[in-house]
Amino acid sequence: MRKIVALLMILVVMGSFLFAAGKTEAPAADTPVTIKVANYAILESGYEPFWKGVKTGFEAKYPNITIEWVTAPYGEIVNQVVNMAGGGNIVDVLFGEIDWVPGLVDAGLAAPVKDILPAAFLNDFYPDVLKSFEVGGTPYGVPLYVSPYVLYYNMDLFKQAGLDPQKPPKTYDEMLAYAAKLSLLKDANGNKVYAFGQTTASVPVSGASLNAMVFNFGGQVLDAQGKLAVDNQGFKDAFAMLQLLDSKGYNPQNAKLKDLRNLFALGQLAMYYDQSWGFNGIKSINPNAKDFTASAEPLKGGAGTGESLLQAHCFILMDNGKTQTAAVSKFVEYVISEEVLSSYLRDLTPAYPAKKSMAAMESVANNGILKGASPAAGRVRVQTFIPKISALNLELASLAQAVTVGKQDVASSIEKFKTTATVKISQ
């Protein structure tokens, strides 16, 4: 019996320790404001030091405000924020992707940015860029920077294949001609070199990238009203191109963007599409990659002009009352500034500033990696916002897999996609 009592005592002690551990993170009594910032990037070793620096710098500047990070992996942070909100715990800021905006607006979480941020600050953003965050005419997010899809290519491989590394392909036809030469190469270990990478894996971000490819061909996925509109040549051409790339073995099958970054970093992939910030991933695998990496504008295909999809990492803000939003406003203004983002854009995340006053930033103007792709930033198109954008993106990825690894015919796969996608986005 004594043993049992002892055991119970241990349990009680352990239990109180556990519950206590749960409470200790509450701010000390004299700190007036704590803002909760949901940020997946804290968990990625490539970004962690930057965000830690933001916290230290910001808290030094505003000693009465404390930042509390809420974290989850990239693919799960939206669920996390939503689940928390369901439990009555709404974060103040979410750092995320443009595609997450419509879902959060639909859920009633995201607040109009003009209710929180001062007009002077907002007016400094490029109107077109801010426009891409609009739902019903009101913007619901602010971009930290703009990172369009660009074509990264390996200059060393170009040289080995007898191609001019200063002349990247401009159209899909040129790319195919280049690819024929590039695909004959072997890397130092005798491994196959893939000529061209386009992500098609089963994750929403692959769908967004495929959407960009449809834009390259002058096609569209949704019309201005957010209805599915894929009966256009550009859409068909894009997926026919994917099938062609697959049948020639140019494109690594069923790859995530990080698979492509990996292959590219190791010199086994000659060209691939990525958001401009993807270079951070390449560099983290092969620090020497900057010596052979160059970027170019997205290719033109068919009747298209090589337009691409606007992507931007952004802050989505939520309204938790005056004291909170005042602190949030200070936080957003602090981060989206030349002072804070300068080193980030130079060293970590090649991307273009979203604010006019930052246009002349030294770290962007002199960025060798992005030089070739500069015009791409101006030729982006905005995808119509629908709340079910992630579900649609997954369907696009499935379609890409059907015509590549699934070896199915393009026309009938598109028909099947139409049925499924219509149902998915209507619900």
Added chain:
Amino acid sequence: MKTKQLSRHRSDTYFSLFLDLPAILLTVSFIIVPIVDSVIKSFQTFGLKNIISKKPGIWNNFANYLYLLKTDEFGNATMHTFSFVLWIVVVQFVLAMLLALILNSNIKGARFMRSIMMTPWVVPTVISALIWMWLFQPQYGLLKYLVSVVTGGRVSEFAILNNPATALAGVGIAALWKQIPLMTLLLLAGLQNVPHDISEAAMIDGAGKVRRFFSIILPYLSPVIKVSLSMAIIENFKQFPLFWTMTGGGPNNATTTLAVLSYREAFVGMNLGAGAAITTLWMGMMIVVIFLYNKAFRIQDMQ
């Protein structure tokens, strides 16, 4: 005497209820209530809005279920789930039985082998998914190399998870790897309980190895087999982390099982009502399968 017994009986009941209480509280509040809640949601329009504003969902005349009928996804996912469960359970049973029989014969080092073979079982699922993804890696993976060596270089680009025809098998291999040890252990224990005299008597009667196995040992093992198979069925019916980590349901939805589909619908598509409808049907199927399974064993037991 009789009244004393009666009161003892009643106090037994109270005491046993008291002992059950912690477990009942836990199970009801953390499992049963959420399950019932999710079944209710499956009949409602229930999205993010409802979670955040705490508004109850609205009855929608089976719209979530009708929605599932509009595409072939649900049917395909059901097919994938069943074929996954069937194949894994059958292959697992055969391999585990072979291994158990071998370890049960007087082989040297059987005890040692029994303990080291258990290692995969304790490896956390997420880690086992990573291990197999690394072995299956399409460019540098070991499997690609082995296949190319075995086929003399004819199949040089083998990527099991990238091909819709083989992806399910790829996840299956990881599942087998993790699950075979436990089943072997259980079957082995069952075999060790088979009384020697029974199997020897049969041998004296001149029964061959194979016949002895099917007519003497197997029936004797029946209770162990029943339990270990039902554990395997439930585990694989519910399998989620392996799929989610290894394939995310692709390629071309070849590994989209009911688990993946419901997660996608609820947490990626943010259509919680439809996600709940899938899990509700899924649970229903599982109950039917387990019911039929028990029935099949009962009939077999009677024979």
Added chain:
Amino acid sequence: MNQTQKSDSKVFTFFKTLTLVAILLFLLFPLYWVLITAFKTNLEAYRYPPTFFPRVPVIDSFVSLFKENNQFFVYYKNNIIVSSFVALLCCIVAIFAGYSLARFKNRWNRWFFALLLASQMFPVISRMISLYTIMGKLDIINTLAGLSLALLAAQAPFCIILMSSFFAGIPKEIEEAAYVDGAGRFRILFSIITPLVKSGLVAVGIYAFLMTWDDYLHAATLIQADGKRTLSVGIALRYLGELSYDWSLVNTISIVGTIPVVLLFFFFQKYMIKGLVAGAVKG
């Protein structure tokens, strides 16, 4: 049995050995592969054809794990706390309910048993959202205690059934004798019966520990603060990162993350094997 051995033809022995070797290779080789990858540099890991033994074994990824990625050890510590807590509580709940199930065959217990069986079948995904709301109301969301309770509820049903099969093996006469001697019910349970099922208790405890060590979905949903995460989720975060793969590190983490459970298993395997077998076979 000896006779069987003699009657084995050479062909039969050959196939037997072959099958044994094949299955054991399948089960054990992947572990070897992970181990050697952890000692390769990333560039050697990406070499094709792969090397079967690291050319220059390096411990870079271990060093980096201990030096730079030491957040990993926070996950580790949390998981040890949560798993031990669940294992302990699970034992207590299982003693209570397992004993009741084994000893009192009344109508209530038949329902209770059905409840336990049923609750094992429900997929975790289907109850995550409601679970979140309920735990939010109890104000135990994002705490290790809340996570432990949810995991306890998930593990308890199997543990109870396992435990009850051990209690069922204890002859009723023992407690009858004590009852006649005037011992109270709790005394009988704790100081007379429970010591007799010690090995079962160890099995239940270890089982609960192993299963919570394996948990992914609960921790992923119920915990938001990085400082409170457990291992599987922590690993998935590092692996599922969007940026890139670091396979050497992933393999290193796999090893370090598996070692405690492997040690635990081997240390207690006698009880574990006996317990699982008894539970499954008798239960």
